[in-house]
Amino acid sequence: MQPKVSGDRISFHxxxxxxxxxxxxxxxxxxxxxxxxxxxxxxxxxxxxxxxIDLILHTMQSKYSVEVAGFGTQLRIHYPKVWQKVKQNWDQEFSKIPVTYSVKLKINDYGLRRMKK
Incomplete structure (x- = not known):
C-alpha cells in the first residue's frame, strides 16, 4: 500500500x-x-x-465513506505533513481519493493428483 502525493492530490497504489x-x-x-x-x-x-477489491473499495469509499484498511496510517508514515492537513476529515477525504491496485498470484503447491491418461 503506497501513498502518492502530488501537490494537493493524494492517491494510493x-x-x-x-x-x-x-x-x-x-x-x-x-x-x-x-x-x-x-x-x-x-x-x-x-x-x-x-x-x-473493487467491491470493498466501493463499499468503503462510496457506500459508507469510511477508511478501515490502513491507508491513513500509510499516509501518516510517508507524508506526515499531508496527514496533518487531512486527518480531521480523513474518512471524507478518503472517499474521493483514487486507489489503484495490481494483483499477482502464483500457484506453488497442488493438493491434486495428475490425471491418468
Whole structure:
C-alpha cells in the first residue's frame, strides 16, 4: 500500500503479490500440472481477487465513506505533513481519493493428483 502525493492530490497504489495452493477442482480430464491450466487458474484467481477489491473499495469509499484498511496510517508514515492537513476529515477525504491496485498470484503447491491418461 503506497501513498502518492502530488501537490494537493493524494492517491494510493496497492500491490498484491501472493502465493497459494490449488486444492480442489472437480473438472474431469484436466492435467492440473499443465502450464496453460496453471496460468488460467492463476488468472481466474487474480480476477476474483480484483473483483473483491473493487467491491470493498466501493463499499468503503462510496457506500459508507469510511477508511478501515490502513491507508491513513500509510499516509501518516510517508507524508506526515499531508496527514496533518487531512486527518480531521480523513474518512471524507478518503472517499474521493483514487486507489489503484495490481494483483499477482502464483500457484506453488497442488493438493491434486495428475490425471491418468
Amino acid at each position: 496497492v500491490d498484491i503479490d501472493s502465493v497459494g495452493r490449488l486444492t480442489e477442482d472437480w473438472r474431469e480430464k484436466v492435467d492440473y500440472f499443465d502450464n496453460s491450466y496453471l496460468r488460467s487458474a492463476e488468472k481466474a484467481a487474480e480476477e476474483e481477487v480484483a473483483r473483491h
